[in-house]
Amino acid sequence: MTTQTLPTFQDVQAAAQRIAGHANRTPVLTSRTLDEQLGARVFFKCENLQRIGAFKFRGAFNALSRLDAAQRRAGVVAFSSGNHAQAVALSARLLGMPATILMPTDAPPAKLAATRGYGANVVLYDRYTEDREQIGRDLAQGEGLALIPPYDHPDVIAGQGTAAMELFEEVGELDALFVPLGGGGLLSGSALAARALAPRCKVYGVEPEAGNDGQRSFRSGEIVHIETPRTIADGAQTQHLGQHTFGIIRRDVDDILTATDDELVACMAYAAARMKLVLEPTGCLGFAGARQLAPQLQGKRLGVLVSGGNVDLERFCSLLGSGQGLV
């Protein structure tokens, strides 16, 4: 793969025009109490307040917008049990395309219902005996559907980069930006925006400690594959970075940090109690990274990308109950 195939900041700008009026321009929130505690000024870009409750809508809508008329009629297919499924389903509905979403038979009923609620055709598969990627490819080839991958696609990356672009537009230069890292779509898009709009800003990816393939890939220079990690950050249980995302991350990101599940619970509890925001565990990764580095960043201006807030309330409360003295 050559770097010529990587998306650029111009692609992020073009994505911003495509999603304008469809995606929410999410608010940037701050907490003066937190700033006092950390000794730094923290700006939270709240993609938990994005449509479908996560940044994924940006990339999916951008990618679907670029399909030609024939492909729009044929429709799209995606496999996901998480936010990407709803992002593709809603984007397809808004753009008048049929969408097929592959979801595991044991996906939470609420997520199945939500995806069907957006008008998508949900195809169930057994995650223990069937290969979703194969089923997806078969559907794409057999029925002429466009397969929309969750992160390793230039249009998806460019769309995700619009969140950080809006953050810089709103608050100006930052000293450091902390971004959740799963497959790298949000991180690589954010890095494109940071390099163009805030060249001196350090960009950090933050992934679950139990699944530190991104950190190992970044440090070794080769994409590392791992088993599905055991972590509460279900949006970052990816097994490896993508070719496109890694190409940008190794070039434009400053370092990859990790956060434990306990740290994520502490951030969830803080966000709920002090900032009145519901964050999903994965959504807290950037916040956890900022807390880690704050002692070295006294007096600085930090950006935190909150990636999403999609967590069942029962699970939310159960996770909060598992933390002690964290608020």
Place this chain on the structure above:
Amino acid sequence: MTTQTLPTFQDVQAAAQRIAGHANRTPVLTSRTLDEQLGARVFFKCENLQRIGAFKFRGAFNALSRLDAAQRRAGVVAFSSGNHAQAVALSARLLGMPATILMPTDAPPAKLAATRGYGANVVLYDRYTEDREQIGRDLAQGEGLALIPPYDHPDVIAGQGTAAMELFEEVGELDALFVPLGGGGLLSGSALAARALAPRCKVYGVEPEAGNDGQRSFRSGEIVHIETPRTIADGAQTQHLGQHTFGIIRRDVDDILTATDDELVACMAYAAARMKLVLEPTGCLGFAGARQLAPQLQGKRLGVLVSGGNVDLERFCSLLGSGQGLV
């Protein structure tokens, strides 16, 4: 009492200038899913994202800002076990005044700690054997402190009105505005803003069904006193409206609605699950009112004042667990 003593919209405008840069200009959030469900467009003014987690900061800061130099040196006193206590404590700290807050001995430790954390001198009283109003008056007279009432004060009302003023500035005309009602500070201030900025907008107060003194007062034309109502909306457990607040409400408000605790829990669950926001039960009153009237307001533009988000996470989760099939 004559109407000449009532605050006006000019007082709200003056308050907005005093609190600028101190209070958060809170975001107005929307949910397209909710809009589809209700058949109306709903704009939520999110005072749960205000400093101290509730609109009360606006009125307290405005009232304290108007004290003269001698009074500032002497300090202020307030009695409250809720958001007003923290609002006065934080405002006093920001303005460099001593603050004494009377709180019941059985107030939640987190609230005592938060109030002390803002630097206030917390004086405990036994809510079963002591009269907090008498203690407050004694402190005010004996030590020359300015007593800052929670709602029945022109400067408090004017400050609270800035939230609705910001809402109208941001979204323009509305067909109806739904405002939580306890003692009437937020409702009367909101009504002043609505009458000036959106003359055709209907203004509704929404209070707990168990404590419908406001509705009875509005309909009878006389302030009705009740026993402390049993409701989860602890911020609206007031026993009667104030002279100033009632004077404005009877003149400028269109009607008073009531909401049951079950309705408030349903709104809390919806806000958490779909909008990713933590709301306290009292903070849901406006939302509950909008849901009630939505069938009669198809295609209209509705404003909802979210008054606050200060609820212990344990209680939050316990309340959400009590509702069935509400999300």
